[in-house]
Amino acid sequence: MTIRALLIAAALTTTPALAQDAGTPAATAPAATEAAKKPAPKPGETAKATLKDAQGKDVGTVTFEQGPAGVLVKGTLTNLPAGEHAIHIHETGTCEAPDFKTAGGHFNPSKKQHGVMSPKGKHEGDLPNLYVPADGKVQFDVFAQGLKLKSMFDKDGSAVVVHAKLDDYHTDPTGDAGGRIACGVAEK
Template sequence: MTIRALLTAAVLTAASPVLAQDAAAPAPAPAATPPAAPPKVAPAKGEEARAKVKDAQGKDVGEVIFEQTKHGVLIKGQLENLPAGQHAFHIHETGKCDAPDFKTAGGHFNPTKKAHGILSPKGKHVGDLPNLYVDKDGKVTFDTFSQNGLTVKSLFDKDGSAVVIHVKEDDYHSDPTGDAGGRIACGVVEK
Protein backbone atom coordinates (compact mmCIF):
# COMPACT_ATOMS: atom_id res chain seq x y z
CA MET A 1 0.00 0.00 0.00
CA THR A 2 1.05 3.46 -0.59
CA ILE A 3 1.27 6.03 2.15
CA ARG A 4 -1.76 7.77 0.77
CA ALA A 5 -3.85 4.62 0.92
CA LEU A 6 -2.61 3.87 4.44
CA LEU A 7 -3.56 7.34 5.65
CA THR A 8 -7.01 7.07 4.09
CA ALA A 9 -7.50 3.67 5.72
CA ALA A 10 -6.38 5.05 9.09
CA VAL A 11 -8.76 7.99 8.88
CA LEU A 12 -11.66 5.76 7.89
CA THR A 13 -10.87 3.30 10.68
CA ALA A 14 -10.78 6.08 13.26
CA ALA A 15 -13.99 7.64 11.93
CA SER A 16 -16.00 4.44 11.53
CA PRO A 17 -17.36 4.35 15.12
CA VAL A 18 -18.62 7.93 14.73
CA LEU A 19 -20.12 7.21 11.31
CA ALA A 20 -21.75 4.06 12.64
CA GLN A 21 -23.16 5.98 15.59
CA ASP A 22 -24.64 8.67 13.27
CA ALA A 23 -26.19 6.00 11.11
CA ALA A 24 -27.78 4.34 14.14
CA ALA A 25 -29.09 7.59 15.59
CA PRO A 26 -32.76 8.28 14.95
CA ALA A 27 -33.48 10.94 12.43
CA PRO A 28 -34.34 14.29 13.98
CA ALA A 29 -38.07 14.83 14.40
CA PRO A 30 -39.66 17.09 11.83
CA ALA A 31 -40.60 20.55 13.01
CA ALA A 32 -43.82 20.43 14.96
CA THR A 33 -46.84 21.41 12.97
CA PRO A 34 -48.96 23.89 14.86
CA PRO A 35 -52.29 22.42 15.89
CA ALA A 36 -55.13 23.22 13.56
CA ALA A 37 -57.24 26.17 14.67
CA PRO A 38 -60.59 25.09 16.02
CA PRO A 39 -63.38 25.64 13.53
CA LYS A 40 -65.08 28.99 13.89
CA VAL A 41 -68.50 28.64 15.39
CA ALA A 42 -70.94 31.50 15.10
CA PRO A 43 -72.41 32.53 18.42
CA ALA A 44 -75.99 31.57 19.02
CA LYS A 45 -78.37 34.19 17.71
CA GLY A 46 -80.04 36.33 20.29
CA GLU A 47 -83.64 37.48 20.34
CA GLU A 48 -84.59 39.21 17.09
CA ALA A 49 -87.14 41.75 15.92
CA ARG A 50 -87.83 43.17 12.45
CA ALA A 51 -89.41 46.20 10.91
CA LYS A 52 -90.77 46.14 7.35
CA VAL A 53 -90.29 49.71 6.18
CA LYS A 54 -92.69 51.45 3.75
CA ASP A 55 -92.80 54.92 2.26
CA ALA A 56 -95.73 57.38 2.36
CA GLN A 57 -97.33 55.71 -0.69
CA GLY A 58 -97.16 52.26 0.96
CA LYS A 59 -94.32 51.09 -1.27
CA ASP A 60 -91.83 48.63 0.26
CA VAL A 61 -88.55 50.25 1.19
CA GLY A 62 -86.86 47.28 2.89
CA GLU A 63 -86.29 45.75 6.28
CA VAL A 64 -84.46 46.59 9.50
CA ILE A 65 -83.38 43.74 11.81
CA PHE A 66 -82.61 44.09 15.52
CA GLU A 67 -80.56 41.32 17.15
CA GLN A 68 -79.92 41.19 20.88
CA THR A 69 -76.34 40.42 21.91
CA LYS A 70 -74.84 40.32 25.38
CA HIS A 71 -73.22 43.72 24.66
CA GLY A 72 -76.18 45.56 23.12
CA VAL A 73 -78.32 45.46 20.00
CA LEU A 74 -76.99 44.90 16.49
CA ILE A 75 -79.14 46.85 14.00
CA LYS A 76 -78.80 46.07 10.32
CA GLY A 77 -80.82 46.68 7.24
CA GLN A 78 -81.17 46.89 3.51
CA LEU A 79 -83.32 49.70 2.18
CA GLU A 80 -84.13 50.95 -1.31
CA ASN A 81 -86.39 53.40 -3.11
CA LEU A 82 -85.18 56.28 -0.91
CA PRO A 83 -84.02 59.72 -2.04
CA ALA A 84 -80.24 59.93 -2.42
CA GLY A 85 -78.37 61.74 0.33
CA GLN A 86 -78.14 61.71 4.10
CA HIS A 87 -81.20 60.86 6.18
CA ALA A 88 -81.82 60.71 9.90
CA PHE A 89 -82.74 57.24 11.14
CA HIS A 90 -84.40 56.81 14.55
CA ILE A 91 -86.39 54.41 16.65
CA HIS A 92 -89.70 56.06 17.60
CA GLU A 93 -91.76 55.46 20.70
CA THR A 94 -94.99 54.05 19.22
CA GLY A 95 -95.49 51.03 16.99
CA LYS A 96 -97.79 52.74 14.52
CA CYS A 97 -96.97 53.99 11.01
CA ASP A 98 -99.94 55.81 9.51
CA ALA A 99 -99.07 57.42 6.18
CA PRO A 100 -98.48 59.92 4.80
CA ASP A 101 -96.65 61.76 7.62
CA PHE A 102 -96.07 58.88 10.09
CA LYS A 103 -96.77 61.18 13.07
CA THR A 104 -98.52 58.24 14.75
CA ALA A 105 -95.04 56.82 15.49
CA GLY A 106 -94.68 59.56 18.14
CA GLY A 107 -91.36 61.02 19.24
CA HIS A 108 -88.03 59.32 19.58
CA PHE A 109 -87.79 56.25 21.80
CA ASN A 110 -86.48 57.92 24.97
CA PRO A 111 -87.26 55.96 28.15
CA THR A 112 -84.33 57.61 29.98
CA LYS A 113 -85.68 61.13 29.28
CA LYS A 114 -82.40 62.50 27.90
CA ALA A 115 -81.88 65.28 25.36
CA HIS A 116 -81.51 64.40 21.69
CA GLY A 117 -78.19 63.68 20.07
CA ILE A 118 -74.86 62.03 20.60
CA LEU A 119 -73.22 65.47 20.54
CA SER A 120 -75.51 66.84 23.22
CA PRO A 121 -74.00 66.99 26.72
CA LYS A 122 -77.38 65.87 28.06
CA GLY A 123 -78.00 63.24 25.37
CA LYS A 124 -78.71 60.84 23.81
CA HIS A 125 -82.11 59.24 23.26
CA VAL A 126 -82.07 55.45 23.26
CA GLY A 127 -83.67 55.68 19.81
CA ASP A 128 -81.00 57.97 18.31
CA LEU A 129 -79.09 56.16 15.56
CA PRO A 130 -76.46 57.20 13.00
CA ASN A 131 -77.52 58.86 9.75
CA LEU A 132 -78.08 56.74 6.68
CA TYR A 133 -76.10 57.63 3.55
CA VAL A 134 -78.28 56.65 0.61
CA ASP A 135 -76.50 56.20 -2.71
CA LYS A 136 -77.73 57.80 -5.93
CA ASP A 137 -79.43 54.49 -6.82
CA GLY A 138 -81.69 54.95 -3.76
CA LYS A 139 -80.19 52.01 -1.86
CA VAL A 140 -78.41 51.69 1.46
CA THR A 141 -77.10 48.70 3.41
CA PHE A 142 -76.01 49.28 6.99
CA ASP A 143 -74.93 47.68 10.26
CA THR A 144 -74.81 49.69 13.45
CA PHE A 145 -74.68 48.86 17.13
CA SER A 146 -76.54 50.34 20.09
CA GLN A 147 -75.07 50.05 23.60
CA ASN A 148 -76.96 52.81 25.38
CA GLY A 149 -79.67 50.78 27.08
CA LEU A 150 -81.59 49.59 24.02
CA THR A 151 -82.73 45.98 24.18
CA VAL A 152 -84.92 44.04 21.80
CA LYS A 153 -87.29 43.46 24.71
CA SER A 154 -87.58 47.22 25.36
CA LEU A 155 -88.89 47.75 21.82
CA PHE A 156 -92.05 45.87 22.86
CA ASP A 157 -93.34 48.06 25.66
CA LYS A 158 -97.13 48.62 25.94
CA ASP A 159 -97.38 50.63 22.69
CA GLY A 160 -94.48 49.09 20.73
CA SER A 161 -92.02 51.04 18.62
CA ALA A 162 -91.20 51.90 15.02
CA VAL A 163 -88.22 52.88 12.88
CA VAL A 164 -88.48 56.16 10.99
CA ILE A 165 -86.39 57.62 8.18
CA HIS A 166 -86.46 61.41 7.90
CA VAL A 167 -86.16 63.86 5.01
CA LYS A 168 -82.92 65.44 6.25
CA GLU A 169 -79.87 64.29 8.15
CA ASP A 170 -79.65 64.38 11.94
CA ASP A 171 -77.33 67.12 13.21
CA TYR A 172 -76.77 65.01 16.36
CA HIS A 173 -77.50 67.82 18.83
CA SER A 174 -80.73 69.78 18.23
CA ASP A 175 -83.43 68.73 20.67
CA PRO A 176 -85.83 66.98 20.22
CA THR A 177 -85.24 65.61 16.67
CA GLY A 178 -81.81 66.67 15.41
CA ASP A 179 -83.43 69.07 12.90
CA ALA A 180 -84.16 66.00 10.76
CA GLY A 181 -87.30 67.32 9.09
CA GLY A 182 -90.34 65.32 8.04
CA ARG A 183 -90.74 61.57 7.96
CA ILE A 184 -90.46 59.76 4.62
CA ALA A 185 -90.59 56.08 5.64
CA CYS A 186 -91.67 54.05 8.65
CA GLY A 187 -91.78 50.46 9.86
CA VAL A 188 -93.42 48.93 12.93
CA VAL A 189 -91.05 46.72 14.95
CA GLU A 190 -92.43 43.16 15.19
CA LYS A 191 -91.21 39.75 16.33
Protein backbone atom coordinates (compact mmCIF):
# COMPACT_ATOMS: atom_id res chain seq x y z
CA MET A 1 0.00 0.00 0.00
CA THR A 2 2.77 2.47 0.86
CA ILE A 3 4.74 1.51 -2.23
CA ARG A 4 1.68 2.12 -4.44
CA ALA A 5 1.16 5.56 -2.88
CA LEU A 6 4.84 6.41 -3.43
CA LEU A 7 4.68 5.29 -7.06
CA ILE A 8 1.59 7.41 -7.68
CA ALA A 9 3.21 10.41 -6.00
CA ALA A 10 6.31 9.94 -8.15
CA ALA A 11 4.18 9.74 -11.28
CA LEU A 12 2.24 12.85 -10.33
CA THR A 13 5.37 14.87 -9.69
CA THR A 14 6.97 13.85 -12.98
CA THR A 15 3.94 14.02 -15.27
CA PRO A 16 4.29 17.75 -16.09
CA ALA A 17 7.92 17.25 -17.08
CA LEU A 18 6.96 14.38 -19.37
CA ALA A 19 4.21 16.45 -20.98
CA GLN A 20 6.37 19.50 -21.68
CA ASP A 21 7.45 20.30 -25.20
CA ALA A 22 11.22 20.65 -25.17
CA GLY A 23 11.09 23.07 -28.09
CA THR A 24 14.04 25.19 -29.00
CA PRO A 25 16.00 27.21 -26.46
CA ALA A 26 14.61 30.41 -28.02
CA ALA A 27 11.04 29.12 -27.63
CA THR A 28 11.49 28.29 -23.94
CA ALA A 29 13.47 31.37 -22.92
CA PRO A 30 10.48 33.79 -22.59
CA ALA A 31 8.68 31.43 -20.20
CA ALA A 32 11.80 31.19 -18.05
CA THR A 33 12.14 34.97 -18.05
CA GLU A 34 8.49 35.44 -17.02
CA ALA A 35 8.86 32.90 -14.20
CA ALA A 36 11.95 34.71 -12.94
CA LYS A 37 9.98 37.99 -12.64
CA LYS A 38 7.34 36.51 -10.32
CA PRO A 39 8.18 36.45 -6.61
CA ALA A 40 8.89 32.91 -5.48
CA PRO A 41 6.77 31.42 -2.70
CA LYS A 42 8.59 31.32 0.60
CA PRO A 43 9.79 27.77 1.32
CA GLY A 44 8.67 26.66 4.74
CA GLU A 45 5.33 28.53 4.77
CA THR A 46 2.67 26.24 6.21
CA ALA A 47 -1.08 25.81 6.51
CA LYS A 48 -3.40 23.23 8.04
CA ALA A 49 -6.94 21.92 7.53
CA THR A 50 -8.90 20.02 10.17
CA LEU A 51 -11.41 17.75 8.44
CA LYS A 52 -14.84 16.75 9.72
CA ASP A 53 -17.42 14.36 8.33
CA ALA A 54 -21.08 15.17 7.59
CA GLN A 55 -22.01 14.57 11.24
CA GLY A 56 -19.34 16.99 12.47
CA LYS A 57 -17.02 14.28 13.78
CA ASP A 58 -13.27 14.88 13.50
CA VAL A 59 -11.68 12.93 10.68
CA GLY A 60 -8.11 14.23 10.97
CA THR A 61 -5.76 16.87 9.62
CA VAL A 62 -4.02 17.76 6.41
CA THR A 63 -0.97 20.03 6.45
CA PHE A 64 0.65 22.00 3.65
CA GLU A 65 4.27 23.14 3.44
CA GLN A 66 5.58 25.30 0.63
CA GLY A 67 8.66 24.04 -1.14
CA PRO A 68 10.67 25.55 -3.97
CA ALA A 69 8.68 23.76 -6.72
CA GLY A 70 5.33 23.06 -5.08
CA VAL A 71 3.63 22.09 -1.85
CA LEU A 72 4.18 19.04 0.35
CA VAL A 73 0.74 17.80 1.46
CA LYS A 74 0.62 15.47 4.48
CA GLY A 75 -2.39 13.96 6.13
CA THR A 76 -3.45 11.73 9.00
CA LEU A 77 -7.11 10.73 8.68
CA THR A 78 -9.35 8.34 10.62
CA ASN A 79 -12.95 7.13 10.61
CA LEU A 80 -13.13 6.96 6.81
CA PRO A 81 -14.90 4.16 4.94
CA ALA A 82 -12.53 1.47 3.68
CA GLY A 83 -11.63 1.65 0.00
CA GLU A 84 -10.28 4.18 -2.47
CA HIS A 85 -11.24 7.82 -2.10
CA ALA A 86 -10.40 10.96 -4.04
CA ILE A 87 -8.97 13.87 -2.10
CA HIS A 88 -8.78 17.34 -3.63
CA ILE A 89 -8.13 20.92 -2.69
CA HIS A 90 -11.32 22.88 -3.43
CA GLU A 91 -11.66 26.52 -4.43
CA THR A 92 -13.65 27.93 -1.49
CA GLY A 93 -12.79 27.88 2.20
CA THR A 94 -16.25 26.90 3.45
CA CYS A 95 -17.36 23.44 4.63
CA GLU A 96 -21.07 23.33 5.38
CA ALA A 97 -22.37 19.84 6.14
CA PRO A 98 -23.87 17.54 5.13
CA ASP A 99 -22.82 17.71 1.45
CA PHE A 100 -19.95 20.26 1.61
CA LYS A 101 -21.02 21.80 -1.72
CA THR A 102 -20.05 25.20 -0.28
CA ALA A 103 -16.39 24.25 -0.89
CA GLY A 104 -17.04 24.84 -4.61
CA GLY A 105 -15.18 23.08 -7.39
CA HIS A 106 -11.59 21.92 -7.49
CA PHE A 107 -8.91 24.53 -6.92
CA ASN A 108 -8.01 25.45 -10.51
CA PRO A 109 -6.68 29.01 -10.89
CA SER A 110 -5.02 28.22 -14.24
CA LYS A 111 -8.34 26.95 -15.70
CA LYS A 112 -7.10 23.54 -16.84
CA GLN A 113 -9.13 20.36 -17.26
CA HIS A 114 -9.24 17.81 -14.48
CA GLY A 115 -6.84 14.96 -14.03
CA VAL A 116 -3.20 14.01 -14.25
CA MET A 117 -4.09 11.75 -17.19
CA SER A 118 -5.74 14.57 -19.15
CA PRO A 119 -3.61 16.17 -21.86
CA LYS A 120 -5.20 19.49 -20.81
CA GLY A 121 -4.88 18.89 -17.05
CA LYS A 122 -4.29 19.00 -14.18
CA HIS A 123 -6.03 21.21 -11.65
CA GLU A 124 -3.67 22.53 -8.99
CA GLY A 125 -6.02 20.93 -6.45
CA ASP A 126 -5.81 17.41 -7.92
CA LEU A 127 -4.13 14.96 -5.53
CA PRO A 128 -3.59 11.17 -5.65
CA ASN A 129 -6.32 8.86 -4.34
CA LEU A 130 -6.30 7.65 -0.77
CA TYR A 131 -6.26 3.90 -0.10
CA VAL A 132 -8.08 3.43 3.20
CA PRO A 133 -7.76 0.03 4.92
CA ALA A 134 -10.52 -1.68 6.90
CA ASP A 135 -9.61 0.19 10.11
CA GLY A 136 -10.48 3.53 8.43
CA LYS A 137 -7.06 5.09 9.13
CA VAL A 138 -4.71 6.48 6.50
CA GLN A 139 -1.54 8.56 6.47
CA PHE A 140 -0.17 10.10 3.32
CA ASP A 141 2.56 12.39 2.00
CA VAL A 142 2.22 13.74 -1.53
CA PHE A 143 3.91 16.52 -3.44
CA ALA A 144 1.67 18.90 -5.39
CA GLN A 145 4.04 20.18 -8.07
CA GLY A 146 3.36 23.73 -9.20
CA LEU A 147 0.92 24.51 -6.37
CA LYS A 148 1.62 27.69 -4.45
CA LEU A 149 0.37 27.87 -0.89
CA LYS A 150 -0.15 31.61 -1.21
CA SER A 151 -2.63 31.08 -4.08
CA MET A 152 -4.83 28.93 -1.83
CA PHE A 153 -5.47 31.98 0.35
CA ASP A 154 -7.28 34.23 -2.09
CA LYS A 155 -10.31 36.25 -0.92
CA ASP A 156 -12.50 33.16 -0.29
CA GLY A 157 -9.79 30.68 0.80
CA SER A 158 -9.63 26.96 0.05
CA ALA A 159 -10.73 23.65 1.53
CA VAL A 160 -9.67 20.00 1.45
CA VAL A 161 -12.39 17.51 0.51
CA VAL A 162 -12.43 13.71 0.70
CA HIS A 163 -14.85 12.11 -1.78
CA ALA A 164 -16.95 8.94 -1.57
CA LYS A 165 -15.32 7.34 -4.60
CA LEU A 166 -11.91 7.28 -6.22
CA ASP A 167 -10.70 9.83 -8.76
CA ASP A 168 -10.37 8.29 -12.24
CA TYR A 169 -7.68 10.94 -13.02
CA HIS A 170 -9.24 12.08 -16.31
CA THR A 171 -12.99 12.82 -16.21
CA ASP A 172 -13.55 16.58 -16.23
CA PRO A 173 -14.35 18.37 -13.95
CA THR A 174 -14.22 16.05 -10.91
CA GLY A 175 -12.70 12.69 -11.83
CA ASP A 176 -16.10 11.03 -11.25
CA ALA A 177 -15.22 11.03 -7.55
CA GLY A 178 -18.75 11.01 -6.17
CA GLY A 179 -20.14 12.81 -3.14
CA ARG A 180 -18.16 14.68 -0.52
CA ILE A 181 -17.74 12.80 2.76
CA ALA A 182 -15.29 15.03 4.70
CA CYS A 183 -14.13 18.63 4.48
CA GLY A 184 -11.74 21.03 6.18
CA VAL A 185 -10.92 24.70 5.62
CA ALA A 186 -7.23 25.51 4.99
CA GLU A 187 -5.95 27.95 7.60
CA LYS A 188 -2.57 29.57 8.19
